[in-house]
Amino acid sequence: MKKGLYFATALLFVACNQTEKTDLESITDTIETKIPESIAEEPIRVKRDSVHPELKPDEPIQMASFNGSWFRVEYPQNFTASPITPTQKYGDYEFVDTDEASFTSPDGTVEFFVYSPQWGGDPIDYLVEKSNEKTASSSEDNTNSDDPFSVSHHWVTYEDKEGKYTRSYHSLMTESTHHVFGVRYTNRKMYERYKAAYLAFKKSLQQFAD
Numbered sequence: 001m002k003k004g005l006y007f008a009t010a011l012l013f014v015a016c017n018q019t020e021k022t023d024l025e026s027i028t029d030t031i032e033t034k035i036p037e038s039i040a041e042e043p044i045r046v047k048r049d050s051v052h053p054e055l056k057p058d059e060p061i062q063m064a065s066f067n068g069s070w071f072r073v074e075y076p077q078n079f080t081a082s083p084i085t086p087t088q089k090y091g092d093y094e095f096v097d098t099d100e101a102s103f104t105s106p107d108g109t110v111e112f113f114v115y116s117p118q119w120g121g122d123p124i125d126y127l128v129e130k131s132n133e134k135t136a137s138s139s140e141d142n143t144n145s146d147d148p149f150s151v152s153h154h155w156v157t158y159e160d161k162e163g164k165y166t167r168s169y170h171s172l173m174t175e176s177t178h179h180v181f182g183v184r185y186t187n188r189k190m191y192e193r194y195k196a197a198y199l200a201f202k203k204s205l206q207q208f209a210d
Helices: 009-017 188-203
Strands: 063-067 071-076 080-082 087-090 093-096 100-104 110-115 133-141 152-160 166-173 178-185
Touching: 063 093, 071 100, 071 110, 071 188, 110 188, 178 188
Parallel strands: none
Antiparallel strands: 063 071, 080 100, 087 093, 100 110, 110 178, 133 152, 152 166, 166 178
């Protein structure tokens, strides 16, 4: 496999324990975390009833793996991943040559986003407020910012000016790395419908190094 060494375990551990902060949800929403010890470990599954109440509570969400240049993430199998090209292969590891990807629900109401480069950098344009958007909320947590191994968190929520959607991102940055998770949804109901899947998506991120 192309990469067998994790260099961001501590960062991901902090990330997965952070509260999701959007203008629509409570600061008390938390989720337990467990970082996989190896790539071969069983992928995380979420009870499907939390996303689709009409289905049996013991039926798990079917997840698929997306391999980027330096990361792997699990997303709901019925979501559409983008991009899907160009692809490359390094030994047994086949991947899409990209540092960022998005995953859209079948009904188009929710989109997940991840940016996970080998080291630092920024997404192409995901952090930027678009001309049709306004900033609804913004907050930061730079505790222990003098520690080169500490993680600085930045939460931002944008709203479409015509109320068509809400878009939030969570940026995690250290002295040498940068990761971004994002979610875009048409309304509160749709966010709640896919929230458990989004949290599992964030929790599943695996970062690789040479």
